Amino acid sequence: MAFTDYLSLFLFHIVMPLFFIISLGMASFKNKFDWLLQLFVTSLYVGIFFFIGSWDILNYYLRYIWIVLLLIAIIISWIKIKEYPFFSTLDGEGKFSIGVNLVIIIIFIIAGSSLLNIFTKPDQAMEIDFPLKNGTYHIGQGGNTTLLNYHYAYDVQKYAFDIVELNSFGSRSKGIYPKDLEKYTIYGESLYSPCDAKVVEVRDELPDLTPPEMDSKQPMGNYIGLTCKGYEETTVYLAHMKEDSILVSTGDEIQTGEIIGMVGNSGNTSEPHLHIHAEIEGKGVPIRFDNKWLYRNKLVRKTKG
The missing domain is CATH 2.70.70.10 (Glucose Permease (Domain IIA))
Known part of the structure; x- marks a missing residue:
């Protein structure tokens, strides 16, 4: 493995999951809709890499730790926003945040859509x-x-x-x-x-x-x-x-x-x-x-x- 392979492995399997999970647990949300978008982004990333990650290189069971940490982040963030309205008037920063999350969601959905093929088994094998x-x-x-x-x-x-x-x-x-x-x-x-x-x-x-x-x-x-x-x-x-x-x-x-x-x-x-x-x-x-x-x-x- 080249240095870039190590870097990619560390970035996508360690840094990025931690970034998304910590962001979900620690961020300040404007409303429940804002929270749902961030939840969807984080869940999509963790879910996609749960399936496609090279977990045998680091540790196969590490991917389950990210699932547990994601659930903890969901609980912590829900406690903070459960009394918030579903939607509210947003300032420029809030609109920008929602726009970024929507773009990320679209990218993740397009990138991960071919994963649905794994549930289509060949008729002849x-x-x-x-x-x-x-x-x-x-x-x-x-x-x-x-x-x-x-x-x-x-x-x-x-x-x-x-x-x-x-x-x-x-x-x-x-x-x-x-x-x-x-x-x-x-x-x-x-x-x-x-x-x-x-x-x-x-x-x-x-x-x-x-x-x-x-x-x-x-x-x-x-x-x-x-x-x-x-x-x-x-x-x-x-x-x-x-x-x-x-x-x-x-x-x-x-x-x-x-x-x-x-x-x-x-x-x-x-x-x-x-x-x-x-x-x-x-x-x-x-x-x-x-x-x-x-x-x-x-x-x-x-x-x-």
């Missing part, structure tokens, strides 16, 4: 098993909108997922962006076949890279390509695997739940994670894991067996 066990896994990229899944802008990986594992504190690593691969919870985790399948592609010889190094010439790094039983025209790819960890070969017939390798950090990847997507003739295919439609900030809790 591959049904496969989740390929990881014994951990709490976080969907870092996934969903049918670019706000939640940058892959969605590219046809071949349209429904791809990037998956990390959270530690007991709700973070994906020890530190925000460590260079030591062992500090990433998912690094070295076993991968399991998500279906009864035939192995059609394998690459295993590429090195695991030290963050933030990336290999743009070999974007998938070490990977396995599978054709699942019942979906023979579709290829499922599991990418960024650990060097020399793959336990299957091209042509092998494997069973659901069979160990096939380990999660690594090879290829065009900024940190250890599992990338998985399905495609047919260069087009991305939707995937449901264990009959569930997943998207960013969803958790999957798995145990062995």
Whole structure:
């Protein structure tokens, strides 16, 4: 991560929520309408970033703290304005404040409108098993909108997922962006076949890279390509695997739940994670894991067996 990435992360996940919440709790309002506008602005910001924020980088559970603080700010501000009239004559400052809030609301609504797409599930999707066990896994990229899944802008990986594992504190690593691969919870985790399948592609010889190094010439790094039983025209790819960890070969017939390798950090990847997507003739295919439609900030809790 570059310095600008850290700055953006801190600004949008920490500074901005605090600014809006403190403003709601501490501001002097002219009337209840003025208060409602500020409440709507604050709730929209906190709500949008509750869904789209990269919470695994800081702490997954931090987003719930903002919800609690928002509720406290609502109570405090309501106590102050509950006797105010709903509307009253405004001076120039009051009119300006209402105008600014209305513009912000419109911007937030336009920016967040595509989030409604996450509730529209594809009619046709591959049904496969989740390929990881014994951990709490976080969907870092996934969903049918670019706000939640940058892959969605590219046809071949349209429904791809990037998956990390959270530690007991709700973070994906020890530190925000460590260079030591062992500090990433998912690094070295076993991968399991998500279906009864035939192995059609394998690459295993590429090195695991030290963050933030990336290999743009070999974007998938070490990977396995599978054709699942019942979906023979579709290829499922599991990418960024650990060097020399793959336990299957091209042509092998494997069973659901069979160990096939380990999660690594090879290829065009900024940190250890599992990338998985399905495609047919260069087009991305939707995937449901264990009959569930997943998207960013969803958790999957798995145990062995």
